[in-house]
Amino acid sequence: MDTTLVVMAAGMGSRFGGLKQMEPVGPGGEFLMDFSAFDAKEAGFNNVVFVIKKEMEEDFKHIVGNRVKKYIDIDYVFQPTDDLPEGRKKPWGTGHAILCCRDKVKTPFAIINADDYYGKRAYTEINSFLQTASDSHFAMVAYDLEQTTTDNGTVTRGVCRVEDGYLTGIRETREIKGTEYPDENGNMVTLPHGTVVSMNLWGFTPEIFGYLDREFKKFKETRDITKEEYLVPDVVDTLIKNGEADVKVLRSPDRWYGMTYKEDKETVSAAMKKLVEEGKYNGIS
Secondary structure, rough: OOOOOEOOOOOOOOOEEEEHOOOOOOOOOOOOOHHHHHHHHHHOOOHHHHHHHHHHHHHHHHHHHHHHOOOOEEEEEOOOOOOOOOOOOOOHHHHHHHHHHOOOOOOOOOEEEEOOOHHHHHHHHHHHOOOOOOOOOOEEEEEEEEHHOOOOOEEEEEEEEEEOEHHHHHEEEEEEEEEEEEEEOOOOOEEOOOOOEEEEEEEOOOOOHHHHHHHHHHHHHHHHOOOOOOHHHHHHHHHOOOOOOOOEEEEEEOOOOOOHHHHHHHHHHHHHHHHHHHHOOOOOO
């Protein structure tokens, strides 16, 4: 079965201090998106769809698209920002980014963040699931919290509850440092070793678009639309609680890498250099 990888690349990295998706980290000047697209092709995905802002189009195609299209078919979806309500500066969020793909993506698909490195195993696991995915049976690739933190500051992670291999709930948890985070009263809470987190690698069928559309309308009616974000994990959590969908939790033993902060680049670049030297990305440049 044909499958698509959707890469969410419209966001600006506020804490990183720029468009972190276009920060070269590989020894040949590769971006994290290059490694993701290469891994997706190797795992059997048929094409990649980049979700970007219209004003990024020319630079993005020149810097990223022209290189990636050498080894996998690519397409583009634009996440509009000209219809935002007064007072809102940022795009609506990841849920809206995926909803924008409704007319373009007709196959089972995976979604990822453009500025994350997930490891090769993640793509083989999710693509294998998508080969037989149907209706409202979805999946995610999960990581141990310890695989996803940084020494350079705090992080936000989707902390998951898992029972019998399926997701039963997900909660966005902010300001995690190591395995600790402050609760609403400022008291430090320690997450147990092996806490499972989502890094926004989800596997969906086109069935998800109807749910995203419905929940986006509810979001705009009930939330603070000047600043709150419409997020994929929130929609998934709602679907699970309503009994409308199930989400199989796939696991990856690989280390996740990302650039939350500028200081993370050194660690990420060293890791990518090592992987290239080990021969895992022959032909990427």
